[in-house]
Amino acid sequence: MQERISPASAISGEISLPGDKSISHRYAMIASIAEGASRIRNYSTGADCHSTLSSVCALGIEVEGAGTEFVIHGKGLDGLRKPARDLDAGNSGSTIRMLSGILAAQPFVTRIFGDESLSRRPMQRILAPLREMGARIAAREGKFPPLEIQGGPLRPIDYTLPVPSAQVKTCVLFAGLFAEGETAVTEPVRSRDHTELALREFGAELTVARQRITLVGRPKLKGRELAVPSDLSSAAFFIVAALLVPGSKLAISGVGLNPTRSALLDFLVGMGARIRVPNLESSHGELVGDLVVEHSALRGGVIEGALTAALIDEIPVLAVLGAATEEGLTVRDASELRIKETDRIRTVVDNLRRMGVEAEELPDGMVIPGRQKFHAAEFDSYGDHRIAMAFAVAALRGDGESVIEGAEAASVSFPGFWETISAIAR
Numbered sequence: 532m533q534e535r536i537s538p539a540s541a542i543s544g545e546i547s548l549p550g551d552k553s554i555s556h557r558y559a560m561i562a563s564i565a566e567g568a569s570r571i572r573n574y575s576t577g578a579d580c581h582s583t584l585s586s587v588c589a590l591g592i593e594v595e596g597a598g599t600e601f602v603i604h605g606k607g608l609d610g611l612r613k614p615a616r617d618l619d620a621g622n623s624g625s626t627i628r629m630l631s632g633i634l635a636a637q638p639f640v641t642r643i644f645g646d647e648s649l650s651r652r653p654m655q656r657i658l659a660p661l662r663e664m665g666a667r668i669a670a671r672e673g674k675f676p677p678l679e680i681q682g683g684p685l686r687p688i689d690y691t692l693p694v695p696s697a698q699v700k701t702c703v704l705f706a707g708l709f710a711e712g713e714t715a716v717t718e719p720v721r722s723r724d725h726t727e728l729a730l731r732e733f734g735a736e737l738t739v740a741r742q743r744i745t746l747v748g749r750p751k752l753k754g755r756e757l758a759v760p761s762d763l764s765s766a767a768f769f770i771v772a773a774l775l776v777p778g779s780k781l782a783i784s785g786v787g788l789n790p791t792r793s794a795l796l797d798f799l800v801g802m803g804a805r806i807r808v809p810n811l812e813s814s815h816g817e818l819v820g821d822l823v824v825e826h827s828a829l830r831g832g833v834i835e836g837a838l839t840a841a842l843i844d845e846i847p848v849l850a851v852l853g854a855a856t857e858e859g860l861t862v863r864d865a866s867e868l869r870i871k872e873t874d875r876i877r878t879v880v881d882n883l884r885r886m887g888v889e890a891e892e893l894p895d896g897m898v899i900p901g902r903q904k905f906h907a908a909e910f911d912s913y914g915d916h917r918i919a920m921a922f923a924v925a926a927l928r929g930d931g932e933s934v935i936e937g938a939e940a941a942s943v944s945f946p947g948f949w950e951t952i953s954a955i956a957r
């Protein structure tokens with residue numbers, strides 16, 4: 532599918548966005564192994580989170596509802612049953628990596644597979660700790676999906692993550708729920724902590740001391756009523772659109788502003804962005820706020836070290852923004868970007884060049900000089916949702932109509948993206 536985007540003279544209006552993808556996955560998975568019903572409001576509409584819902588259904592969990600509100604009838608830690616078919620994680624790294632922690636503890640064999648992109652993404656990072664806990668798992672070529680997980684009793688571990696990854700942290704903590712005793716995970720760099728907050732909400736006993744999380748196994752998890760904040764990583768596309776296009780003023784309501792995710796706002800404000808948070812409140816341990824963003828002249832900056840990990844999903848759209856700043860943008864320490872839904876260093880640099888923007892590719896990042904002009908172009912999403920959306924935003928600053936090929940990819944996290952962008956572009 533192709534989408535055409537014309538240059539905008541301003542971005543304005545008030546929008547609300549789908550539920551946070553990371554939180555939706557976690558609530559659905561934990562609700563399935565909690566006791567009793569959980570009602571989840573503002574559940575992500577993205578295809579990835581629906582891969583999680585259909586996987587838990589296949590594991591014998593009743594899920595009622597439609598749209599953005601679901602009731603998940605959890606059956607407790609020992610209530611899942613052997614699926615009649617292989618589980619399909621689609622494009623979702625979160626589904627396969629996090630759910631594997633739960634599957635590793637089940638008294639049956641599960642096979643889980645994904646689409647072409649997911650089938651190329653590395654799984655050793657979860658295989659190593661799960662095997663240490665006692666699970667037997669086979670993977671294609673020893674490292675790729677499909678995975679065949681022979682679950683069984685698990686022992687607790689004390690694990691230090693070799694890569695900063697909230698998905699791997701979550702996988703180990705989920706497995707630790709089923710092990711008698713304490714499972715500990717130490718992170719080299721603090722990653723998003725939605726799992727820790729959600730597990731506490733459902734009643735798990737968990738302590739966090741600096742970058743070390745300790746979880747007591749075999750907790751009694753209880754079904755809950757929960758509301759998912761809107762996804763800051765989806766909001767990032769609209770925040771950047773408003774910053775880029777002169778004369779813009781955009782309000783976005785109810786956005787998740789968890790401090791392990793909101794480095795995006797600090798980074799933008801540090802470059803001179805006019806972003807206000809008129810309301811801020813706490814909901815189920817997560818911070819939620821409204822945002823007001825106005826067009827701003829930005830200095831440019833460097834994303835490296837721990838900041839790279841904190842901004843990992845936002846780097847494609849920040850790269851677009853970087854080309855319009857005074858001093859440009861440099862991204863380093865980002866080799867993880869090469870193993871996302873696409874090699875995002877390559878797909879970002881390729882699309883920047885298509886619009887006549889100069890960009891240098893580094894092994895672990897990119898250098899994008901500032902003050903560049905955006906020319907209308909034919910972009911390719913390469914099947915990656917964040918690439919499709921990042922270059923739709925770039926097209927708003929183009930000098931003519933641009934085309935985005937493979938635009939349907941946006942539905943992985945944000946099916947309503949194209950309607951929302953046309954509603955706010957003047």
Ligand code: S3P
Pocket residue numbers: 552553554625695696697698699701723843844
């Ligand atoms: C996610 C963690 C990140 C992120 C992904 C969602 C999560 O991946 O890129 O979109 O929900 O835990 P890694 O944990 O692999 O860095």
